[in-house]
Amino acid sequence: MRQLLPLNYIHSTGVFKRASRKMNTNSSNMMALAPNTSKKRETVCIFGTGDFGRALGHKMIQCGYHVVYGSRSTQISNLVPKDAEVLSHAEAAQKAAIVIIAIQRQHYNFLTPLAEILRGKVVVDISNNLKLNQYPESNAEYLAQLLPGARVVKAFNTVSAWALQSGALDASRQVFVCGDDTEAKEMVMNIVRALGLTPLDQGSLLAAQEIENYPLQLFPMWKFPIFLSLGLTAFFFFYCLALDVIYTYIYEHNNFSFFIAMTIPNRICPVVALILLGLVYLPGVLAAIIQLYRGTKYRRFPDWLDKWMLCRKQLGLIALAFASLHAVFTLASPLRSFVKWRNAKPIISQALNNKTEPLDTTNAWLSDSYLALGIIGFFFFVLVGITSLPSVSNSVNWREFRFVQSKLGYLTLILCTAHTLVYGGKWFLSPTAYKWYLPNIYMLSLVVPCAVLVVKFVLIFPCVDKPLTQIRQGWERNPKSSEQSNYIINKSAV
Numbered sequence: 209m210r211q212l213l214p215l216n217y218i219h220s221t222g223v224f225k226r227a228s229r230k231m232n233t234n235s236s237n238m239m240a241l242a243p244n245t246s247k248k249r250e251t252v253c254i255f256g257t258g259d260f261g262r263a264l265g266h267k268m269i270q271c272g273y274h275v276v277y278g279s280r281s282t283q284i285s286n287l288v289p290k291d292a293e294v295l296s297h298a299e300a301a302q303k304a305a306i307v308i309i310a311i312q313r314q315h316y317n318f319l320t321p322l323a324e325i326l327r328g329k330v331v332v333d334i335s336n337n338l339k340l341n342q343y344p345e346s347n348a349e350y351l352a353q354l355l356p357g358a359r360v361v362k363a364f365n366t367v368s369a370w371a372l373q374s375g376a377l378d379a380s381r382q383v384f385v386c387g388d389d390t391e392a393k394e395m396v397m398n399i400v401r402a403l404g405l406t407p408l409d410q411g412s413l414l415a416a417q418e419i420e421n422y423p424l425q426l427f428p429m430w431k432f433p434i435f436l437s438l439g440l441t442a443f444f445f446f447y448c449l450a451l452d453v454i455y456t457y458i459y460e461h462n463n464f465s466f467f468i469a470m471t472i473p474n475r476i477c478p479v480v481a482l483i484l485l486g487l488v489y490l491p492g493v494l495a496a497i498i499q500l501y502r503g504t505k506y507r508r509f510p511d512w513l514d515k516w517m518l519c520r521k522q523l524g525l526i527a528l529a530f531a532s533l534h535a536v537f538t539l540a541s542p543l544r545s546f547v548k549w550r551n552a553k554p555i556i557s558q559a560l561n562n563k564t565e566p567l568d569t570t571n572a573w574l575s576d577s578y579l580a581l582g583i584i585g586f587f588f589f590v591l592v593g594i595t596s597l598p599s600v601s602n603s604v605n606w607r608e609f610r611f612v613q614s615k616l617g618y619l620t621l622i623l624c625t626a627h628t629l630v631y632g633g634k635w636f637l638s639p640t641a642y643k644w645y646l647p648n649i650y651m652l653s654l655v656v657p658c659a660v661l662v663v664k665f666v667l668i669f670p671c672v673d674k675p676l677t678q679i680r681q682g683w684e685r686n687p688k689s690s691e692q693s694n695y696i697i698n699k700s701a702v
């Protein structure tokens with residue numbers, strides 16, 4: 209089977225993977241440079257004795273820096289680190305070559321009269337905003353406009369005061385740094401390293417807006433998968449409620465409302481898991497069809513497809529979470545009083561009638577098969593999920609990563625689809641399964657994965673696979689038209 213991810217996506221992810229691996233190597237190098245208090249370092253000035261100014265100053269003093277605060281009030285409060293000096297802004301700025309502005313952007317006007325004192329100094333902007341793209345220019349660019357002679361560098365805005373103070377920096381060791389002056393940037397990166405953090409050079413000050421937006425982003429890649437899974441869960445909950453509880457109450461006069469606690473969740477979880485798993489592989493298949501249709505890989509995919517492909521890992525992990533819940537619900541199932549009662553019923557009736565039912569080997573085969581397929585499918589699902597974790601994916605090469613994510617991923621999809629088919633297949637032909645003319649929930653769950661597997665099967669035929677491989681290696685059916693479309697894309701970008 210061939211990997212069906214579009215090459216431009218694979219390349220970009222490959223670059224990302226290499227970059228993150230490089231980052232990790234860097235970080236291990238950086239860790240060797242972590243706090244060394246024995247060495248006395250230079251004086252650093254911090255404007256503002258607020259939460260962040262104090263936390264950063266405290267950490268810097270620990271790491272051997274001499275810290276001098278520039279504040280509106282020179283009275284030393286108990287909260288300011290005891291080895292630090294507190295002076296007026298002008299006096300403090302004169303004592304250091306690096307001035308860190310730990311003050312909100314809306315107060316930056318007070319810096320204008322200090323422009324001459326700050327001329328030639330490295331001025332570090334650490335500020336964040338309350339909203340994405342709140343101002344037309346980034347805070348760092350605004351600071352550079354206010355202080356034309358200063359060498360402005362953006363840094364530290366993704367590190368929280370609490371993390372600095374408590375030392376809980378595991379999740380936020382990376383410090384994004386950008387600025388137009390390379391030497392100034394290097395000086396700030398040296399401080400970052402000395403604090404035991406990892407600087408990541410993001411280029412010129414133009415990158416500041418993006419860096420300022422980072423702390424405001426709330427799981428950007430998770431939004432679509434979370435909303436989708438919540439939507440599917442809600443839909444299937446009401447679907448099951450209607451068919452398993454309301455229908456049986458109206459037509460069979462049975463009160464199965466307790467199904468809401470275990471039975472319905474244990475139906476929803478595998479169904480949502482399987483659909484989401486199918487949706488992980490569907491964009492790859494669609495991308496292949498689009499490339500075959502266009503006869504080139506040099507035209508951009510539609511935006512929705514690009515976005516969909518970027519959140520496949522999140523979709524897969526949520527699917528794994530649903531599958532795990534299904535496994536737990538199933539293991540807990542024999543403890544349920546309803547299940548105990550249902551299992552005891554045929555035994556009691558056999559005892560009362562003094563008759564032993566022979567073993568139905570067809571049923572035994574079916575139940576053993578779907579259980580085995582489910583267990584093996586879940587095993588591979590967990591394996592694929594584990595390899596998507598950065599710590600694991602960084603330790604395998606790109607080919608190994610693709611092998612697990614694509615080959616084992618498809619194997620997981622096949623096993624899980626077969627598990628559902630064997631379990632739910634018996635209802636497909638039974639008229640009683642169509643309550644209110646609606647299909648059983650398991651039938652609905654098979655639509656996406658079966659469609660993906662069928663198209664994937666067609667795509668591996670040599671007559672389809674060969675042109676697709678050629679396209680992905682750069683061959684074009686009609687080179688002129690793609691040149692034209694590239695020209696149009698470039699022109700619109702300009």
Ligand code: NAP
Nearest residue numbers: 256257258259260279280310311312315335336365368369
């Ligand atoms: P804060 O606790 O409110 O402190 C801000 C400080 O700015 C005040 O203590 C004050 O220091 C000074 N200040 C206030 N009004 C001023 C004015 N009109 N003129 C001059 N100085 C004034 O805020 P913070 O949490 O430390 O945040 C400071 C900056 O760091 C913000 O831009 C924020 O986005 C950024 N940041 C904060 C965190 C965090 O976790 N807190 C994380 C990353 C980035 P003096 O009384 O000494 O003059």
